[in-house]
């Protein structure tokens with residue numbers, strides 16, 4: 153790889169313009185500079201051709217997860233997608249995420265995700281912890297860290313067919329929050345038994361492991377293999393394991409407590 | 416027309432590290448607390464912080480203690496820091512780091528399973544608590560979850576355009592919801608400004624879109640004092656290519672891991688500027704060195720210096736610097752394990768800010784508090800890496816407690832109708848007035864003025880020119896108008912007030928820089944290259960005399976007798992070495 157591939161030149165972007173009621177793709181042609189990302193092009197169009205073009209962004213460094221959109225039909229961070237990595241002989245389409253209601257142009261209403269997050273009990277230390285510094289293995293840290301890399305771009309939510317096509321927002325928390333639940337469940341010092349929530353309200357049973365979410369994650373989180381499948385196994389162990397049922401009336405792991413009903 | 420209105424004991428502006436910590440503290444103290452931010456929750460600028468949070472836990476090097484951290488901070492700030500703030504920060508950062516862990520944050524570990532700590536420029540011992548190169552994200556996510564479950568009302572994507580006073584006291588603020596354009600007002604017994612810095616006044620910056628100095632300008636307009644505004648940290652290593660990503664940060668850890676700087680002739684030029692510390696010299700020195708090499712014609716094809724890690728084992732590079740590896744491969748098409756990076760200085764951090772009481776975060780305006788990068792004093796003339804994240808937690812908490820204590824003493828406040836009408840009039844004018852000035856164009860003009868005249872190197876001629884150009888923007892700012900009258904998520908409308916704020920901030924910087932006739936930390940004068948004895952003892956404090964007319968007052972550094980011994984000891988040991 154070298155900078156010779158950093159072509160500039162004239163490009164056409166077809167950007168979706170509209171609101172909740174209606175909208176269409178609108179063509180914009182601009183001179184691009186070498187190495188431009190899609191967000192640069194969109195902001196240049198905003199500056200010079202369409203000053204009311206709505207787009208959400210903040211860090212422009214692929215770290216905040218604000219600028220998610222569907223570029224050539226695939227969810228991507230606009231600030232991390234180079235124009236010259238997209239086919240040169242056809243227009244580039246830029247559309248809002250389809251799993252969420254549109255506010256304006258490329259900006260969608262992602263507030264549902266924040267509502268879901270509120271339902272997840274935050275980290276709560278086990279009651280049997282000794283006084284003093286928390287002691288945690290690096291191996292546990294590495295395992296949780298994969299999940300905690302999540303920048304909440306919500307692109308996995310966007311592609312998950314349960315949300316996107318079946319619109320079952322009231323039955324399934326979506327892959328982002330499976331990742332969150334997994335990070336809490338795997339925290340060695342967390343004192344909450346989260347199995348009921350994972351199985352029932354969060355609806356993990358609805359996931360049929362298509363792995364579409366994993367494919368789009370800009371952080372490379374193995375959402376399906378490392379978060380969802382282990383959680384599914386935990387649910388099976390806790391709920392259906394006949395041997396456990398005989399020996400333990402309550403299948404809660406040591407140190408973990410069922411959440412209080414009000415929580 | 417009636418608008419949406421909310422009442423709080425404590426209202427916090429900003430959901431970066433400092434704002435979240437302040438809101439949590441205020442709610443814990445029993446205040447009815449609200450939090451307002453321009454972006455979505457969890458997206459604030461803090462989310463980008465990489466290297467870590469400085470706290471003298473002594474987990475890795477047991478010799479560490481608060482006294483040494485205090486001394487390092489004072490030395491880094493060239494002794495212009497507010498002594499009390501540097502003291503509180505050094506003393507309390509360890510507890511704040513542990514507390515984060517108790518709230519669920521996950522940091523890298525030592526072999527004996529405690530929080531690990533890494534070395535960073537200017538810190539005597541290994542001191543930075545971290546998780547890979549995404550410490551800011553960990554901090555934000557942890558406190559975001561804490562806040563969400565702390566009975567705090569959160570208003571996302573809501574832009575505050577004015578603080579509202581009743582007589583001498585700040586009693587609330589006004590703004591609009593970005594998604595709908597609907598106006599909104601808040602009354603608050605105490606208000607905490609945690610709006611971060613103002614990097615967007617420069618074209619080349621590592622700062623996020625939100626960083627337009629709103630809090631500095633709003634507090635200035637409300638009568639607060641600001642301090643040290645001439646001190647701006649230019650991080651030595653930002654990307655210079657491709658143009659779209661120019662300014663994007665290349666973490667100091669690259670040099671920490673053994674990265675070497677060379678000019679276009681292949682010379683390891685830091686030998687000339689700081690042969691002892693070389694690439695790991697302080698940020699101001701490295702930034703000036705790169706700038707000088709480029710200016711004197713020894714720059715790389717894209718106008719920077721080469722930063723090279725290709726001599727290191729390629730697996731090691733990928734493991735230790737994963738996001739840098741990705742960033743260059745993805746954005747610049749450069750494989751850093753094989754080829755050098757091209758880097759140059761980028762505007763990174765504002766040492767200055769709103770002047771506050773160290774213990775409570777209170778400003779000189781009753782009811783108004785400030786914290787985080789929006790406040791000034793803690794870092795003096797130059798900030799050490801890792802000292803911002805600690806600052807956010809220590810002083811965010813203190814401001815939240817201070818504001819809640821104040822609010823708990825007060826009965827309800829109300830917004831004077833005429834103040835509210837004036838605030839409404841302003842945002843209406845940007846949308847529907849008869850103005851002709853385009854905010855996108857004016858932002859570009861302002862960035863050029865600041866880059867040309869008040870950038871990394873300054874002199875009398877350039878600053879005088881910059882000030883007169885900025886003054887010529889004052890009248891144009893009143894004619895700013897959004898190119899589109901749409902209410903919903905209108906970027907031009909948003910930028911109008913931001914440009915006005917950035918103009919106020921730019922004037923403070925340029926005027927302060929002209930007054931300070933010396934070079935120190937993040938302020939380098941080509942015509943006064945040495946330290947001055949007078950300025951060694953004085954901060955510049957600025958407040959409004961009405962509009963853009965400013966009073967700048969040299970003010971003696973805030974000292975404490977009980978810390979003199981530590982400071983003197985450090986100065987002595989420096990002289991000796």
Ligand SMILES: Cc1cc2nc3c(=O)[nH]c(=O)nc-3n(C[C@H](O)[C@H](O)[C@H](O)COP(=O)(O)OP(=O)(O)OC[C@H]3O[C@@H](n4cnc5c(N)ncnc54)[C@H](O)[C@@H]3O)c2cc1C
Nearest residue numbers: 429430431433453461465466467575611787788801803804
């Ligand atoms: C790439 C990068 C790496 C860094 N790494 C480190 C590091 O390793 N260690 C370290 O100590 N420091 C680091 N820093 C510096 C540190 O991240 C910042 O100084 C710090 O995050 C500032 O936090 P804050 O809480 O003051 O404000 P911010 O995080 O900037 O948050 C400001 C908030 O105010 C809101 N706001 C602004 N204006 C308004 C308005 N008008 N109305 C409503 N809301 C408003 C914004 O929406 C936002 O929520 C780094 C900085 C960058 C850019």
Ligand code: SF4
Nearest residue numbers: 312359361362363365
């Ligand atoms: S693997 Fe499961 S969560 Fe992921 S997209 Fe498929 S159904 Fe949705």
Ligand code: SF4
Nearest residue numbers: 302303305306308369
């Ligand atoms: S898991 Fe990945 S795709 Fe999903 S929100 Fe987080 S970062 Fe985005």
Ligand code: FES
Nearest residue numbers: 212216217219231
């Ligand atoms: S703008 Fe932050 S991820 Fe793209």
